[in-house]
Structures are given as C-alpha cells and as structure tokens.
Amino acid sequence: MRVVALAGGVGGAKLAHGLAMALAPQDLAVIVNTGDDFDHLGLRICPDVDTVTYTLAGIANPETGWGIAGDTFEFLAASGRLGAPSWFRIGDRDLATHVERTRRLAAGQSLTEATRAVAAALDARHPVLPMSDDPVRTLVETDEGTLEFQEYFVARGCEPRVTGFRFAGVDSAQPSQEAVAALSAAELVVLCPSNPFVSLGPILALAGVKDLIAARPAIAVSPIVGGEALKGPAAKMLLELGLDVSAEAVARLYQGLVGGFVLDKLDGRQEPAVAALGMNTLVTDTVMRSDSGRRRLADAVLAFAGGVKPAHTGAG
Amino acid sequence: MRVVALAGGVGGAKLAHGLAMALAPQDLAVIVNTGDDFDHLGLRICPDVDTVTYTLAGIANPETGWGIAGDTFEFLAASGRLGAPSWFRIGDRDLATHVERTRRLAAGQSLTEATRAVAAALDARHPVLPMSDDPVRTLVETDEGTLEFQEYFVARGCEPRVTGFRFAGVDSAQPSQEAVAALSAAELVVLCPSNPFVSLGPILALAGVKDLIAARPAIAVSPIVGGEALKGPAAKMLLELGLDVSAEAVARLYQGLVGGFVLDKLDGRQEPAVAALGMNTLVTDTVMRSDSGRRRLADAVLAFAGGVKPAHTGAG
Numbered sequence: 103m104r105v106v107a108l109a110g111g112v113g114g115a116k117l118a119h120g121l122a123m124a125l126a127p128q129d130l131a132v133i134v135n136t137g138d139d140f141d142h143l144g145l146r147i148c149p150d151v152d153t154v155t156y157t158l159a160g161i162a163n164p165e166t167g168w169g170i171a172g173d174t175f176e177f178l179a180a181s182g183r184l185g186a187p188s189w190f191r192i193g194d195r196d197l198a199t200h201v202e203r204t205r206r207l208a209a210g211q212s213l214t215e216a217t218r219a220v221a222a223a224l225d226a227r228h229p230v231l232p233m234s235d236d237p238v239r240t241l242v243e244t245d246e247g248t249l250e251f252q253e254y255f256v257a258r259g260c261e262p263r264v265t266g267f268r269f270a271g272v273d274s275a276q277p278s279q280e281a282v283a284a285l286s287a288a289e290l291v292v293l294c295p296s297n298p299f300v301s302l303g304p305i306l307a308l309a310g311v312k313d314l315i316a317a318r319p320a321i322a323v324s325p326i327v328g329g330e331a332l333k334g335p336a337a338k339m340l341l342e343l344g345l346d347v348s349a350e351a352v353a354r355l356y357q358g359l360v361g362g363f364v365l366d367k368l369d370g371r372q373e374p375a376v377a378a379l380g381m382n383t384l385v386t387d388t389v390m391r392s393d394s395g396r397r398r399l400a401d402a403v404l405a406f407a408g409g410v411k412p413a414h415t416g417a418g
Numbered sequence: 419m420r421v422v423a424l425a426g427g428v429g430g431a432k433l434a435h436g437l438a439m440a441l442a443p444q445d446l447a448v449i450v451n452t453g454d455d456f457d458h459l460g461l462r463i464c465p466d467v468d469t470v471t472y473t474l475a476g477i478a479n480p481e482t483g484w485g486i487a488g489d490t491f492e493f494l495a496a497s498g499r500l501g502a503p504s505w506f507r508i509g510d511r512d513l514a515t516h517v518e519r520t521r522r523l524a525a526g527q528s529l530t531e532a533t534r535a536v537a538a539a540l541d542a543r544h545p546v547l548p549m550s551d552d553p554v555r556t557l558v559e560t561d562e563g564t565l566e567f568q569e570y571f572v573a574r575g576c577e578p579r580v581t582g583f584r585f586a587g588v589d590s591a592q593p594s595q596e597a598v599a600a601l602s603a604a605e606l607v608v609l610c611p612s613n614p615f616v617s618l619g620p621i622l623a624l625a626g627v628k629d630l631i632a633a634r635p636a637i638a639v640s641p642i643v644g645g646e647a648l649k650g651p652a653a654k655m656l657l658e659l660g661l662d663v664s665a666e667a668v669a670r671l672y673q674g675l676v677g678g679f680v681l682d683k684l685d686g687r688q689e690p691a692v693a694a695l696g697m698n699t700l701v702t703d704t705v706m707r708s709d710s711g712r713r714r715l716a717d718a719v720l721a722f723a724g725g726v727k728p729a730h731t732g733a734g
Binding site for chain 2: 143144145170173174176177179180181183184185186193194195196197198199201202204205208219220223224
C-alpha cells in the first residue's frame, strides 16, 4: 500500500517513524509542515522538517523531541556571549543541518532538494517532503497582537491567548511537485497526531491538497487524548478558540476530509459522536511511548485502512 | 606614544598582544590583514582578524595559534557527515563569531563595525581594525596555477611552489577610514613579525598605506629567525621566490618603508647588512614563548622607537 503521512512536529514524527518501520521507502512519503520555518542568525531553520528527518534517521533527542540526541550547545553559548539572540536552542550538530540547508538554498537548490540531501546523509531512508518550496509563514493571532509562530511558540512559550491563525503566503505558494505526486499516487493518507491548527493546518491550506486527500482513503489520528494534548499547545488552542478539548472536536475539523478517525482508548465514549460525523472509527492505544509503540500504532492504522472510504466519493 | 601595529596571523598577533599589555587602548590600534578572508559554508570567515581578536581577548588557542582555547568540534564533524567541506577547521565557539559576523554584514554593517562588536563582546580592549571594508582576495601563483589563499594554505598545506602573489580587488579597495585615521595619528608604526608577502603584503598594497607608514617612525620585526620562519610558509616562500631566507632579505622588502628593523639575536651577524640599507637596527630575542616574552619584545620595540626616523624624511 502506498501511503502518504502528513506531519508537523514531535507527535507526527513519531507516527511517521512507526509507518517507516512498517513500510518500504518506496511505499511511504512524509509531507511536512513548513509554516513554522524561519530565518534566524542568518540561517534558514525548518523545525518540523528537521524533527521528522532526525526521527526517521533515529537520531532525534528522545527527551525533547526536537534536536539531536546527545547534542552539545557550545555554539549557542558563544553566540549568546556575542549578543546574538539565544532563545531558539540550536545544538552544535543540529546547527550543521541549518548551515548546510542555508548553503544549498543560497546555491539555488529548492528546500525539497536540500532536505533530500540532508536526509540521505543522515540515513533517513523514506522521503521527507517539505509541503512547499515556496515560503509560507504561520502567524498566530493573539490578544497581544499577531505573532510570528516561533515568537509565539518558543520565545513566548505559547502564553498569549490565541484568537486565530493566518498562513502568510499560502495563497501564492504551491504544494511541492513531489508532495502533489506523492498524494496523487497515495492509496492511503494518514494525518498524524499533530496540531490541527499550526502543524497540519498550513499543509491543508495549500491549493488542491484538501481535494487530493478527500478523494482517497484518509485517516486522521487524534492528537487529543483524554482531554489533553500529549505535547504542544493543541489543547490550549482548542480551548481559547471556544472548542471542546476532545478528539471529537478534532474530528469535526477534519469532517469532509478524512473517512477514518482514530481515537485513543481513553476517548472511547466519543466514538459514536465521531461515527455520527460519517467517519469510520478505530479506538486504540495512540500514545507512543517507545519505538515499538510507534510501530504498533502504525500497524493498527494500516490495518484499519482497509475499511476506510474517501470522504468525497465523487470527483475530487 | 600612539602606536599602530600591522599584523597578519599568529606571530603578528603575539606582538600585538605584547603591545596591548604595554599600551592603553587609546594608544594602540591593530590593523589586520583581510586578504585571506573567504566565504565558506555560506559564512564570512576572517582568519587573521579573528586570530588577533582572540589573542587580544586572551582566549586564543595556545597550541594552534588559531581558534579558541578549549573549543569543541561537534559542528564540524556533523557538517562533514552532511557532505559539507570540512578541511577548514571551525570550532563550535569560533563558529559563533563567523555566524554573528555574517549576520551583521548581511544587515548592512561594515566589517569594521562587525569586528568592533565581536571584539567588544569578547573583551578585546584595543581596537582591531580590518585593513579595509572592501573585499581583497590574496591569490597565490604557483607551479600548479593560481590558488585562492585558503586553498593554498589550508587545503593544500602550502605544498605548491610559489611564483608570485596577487591581491584581487586591491586596486579598487580603500583602506578603512579607521585604519587611515589611526595611521595618520600614529607616532610609531610597528610591522609585526608576520609573513611579508601574504600577511602584511595586502595591507601595504592598499592605496596610500605605504606613504603613511614611510612618513613616520616605523619599525619592522623580522619573522625570519635563524634562517627559518617560526610559523607558516614565509621561509618556503622566500626560497621559492629566489630570495635568501634571512632577516636581511625581509629588511630589503621593507627598504624605503621603515626606518627601524629588529633582528633576532640569532641573526646578529646580519645587522651590518641591514644597517647598510639605511635602517636603524635592534638585535634582541624576538621569539615570544609566553605572555611575558610578548611583553618583553613589545617593550624593547617601544624603547627602540626613540631613535628611529621616518624612512621618507620628505613630504609623505
């Protein structure tokens, strides 16, 4: 089965890794959010692309989810002493990725090409596809004004109250050719348990992406478990936007897009409500505590896929 | 006494440091070669400026002369794994300087301004002045063709046989305003024991610099001791250019430019020949094995200055 996974940060990367354990490189591509990419210290930084790449390469820091296991921070400390901003924590080995990517982009390569080169060097065997080679910037609208995503997420620790989101540039940005080709060939699309607003939202906002997903079997895995987000601000965002902090509320966001939805066993009571949205449902343990947990969830999703129909059965 | 030191790499930085121990910040400026600056991994790297800055700041690596004492090389190893060239050894802390400089240059600062900011953050108290804010590239002409300086020096280990030098851009480059102002106000100019061809050569090739030096008391310290260069390719270059490998041969290169010349005590027999060039001479221990050796040589040079006249006594 040819599968495309859509992923943002840590949670998404874990399920992508589980799928990579289950599927050959030619049968899985991971399309990754680039809305939180930014320029910092003169370098192009792509946090979600790197998290997915490092996770697939088996070198991700298991404690933080971001960065490289065992990395050191000598550069960051020295950079701070020189007066450069140090709120974004870049490890010495991680920095090599940013420098190499920036160098390749400056030499005229696309982000897709630069990502492919880094992934190959790190032995990440499955394609990691940035959602677009064009710039898209996630802006978080808050009670303190509009913030760049990293400013909101890292510098401000998700503290300001969210009122909405914008993806600057998304109207003129195109999904990458590679992403479109992967989606067009996909027999299953998996929306990983990433933040629906700021991780998958930018991917889904790109022209044509929703139609490509809705036209084929697609499954979303809830990032909300037992009324909480395992990581990141998804629960806080749902709350501040006046939505329930529940798997069901996430399922409503994906109505008309996916035919299948996976809830955690803690949220089994919400299954009828999700089924009432016209989705097939699977209730299982979605918390990936280890590599075997990632593989187990991936296998469960792939087994579930057989009974899932496209959300749009018409032309799409 | 207001002093300007001209310096290239390691040996020059050591005497500059000795002078900095002897003189207040307002009484010493160090003009530094930028001919071996280059772009690498998308970063602007200024090896001589950094060597002088780190040496004045007291953080230079005493074993190598370049880089920062105790630096680590995690970035370099990771960068090499990504396929980036790793022949130029950048430490993790050293890298912060290159990133910060590149960021400041990209933001429109001059190299002089960026250097001032880095030096201030590192507590180098005496002004470190890049010779020019305009690009000058030292090219080494060899029996294997023309090589960029770092390619010759680091990547090829000074192996190719030298036939000459060119300083690309030097005809249109201007010495920095700060360097001209410092030279114009100087009561003494010290040509540190740096390579006369590739360290001091680019500085002296800038428009007007030689005239400014020749018009005031100036002293050169021989980088050749006992027929050898203490560090770097100066001896090899003299030999390949058909010159003697001697202090006297270096003095001839500076004839008409400096009125005073310092020879090592190992080279005392050459003193009459140097004096015959019309220079005052000082014979002393020029080998700086420790901080106190740097200070001792600096004090000797400053004491010697009283008897040194400008090489040009006319209008200059």
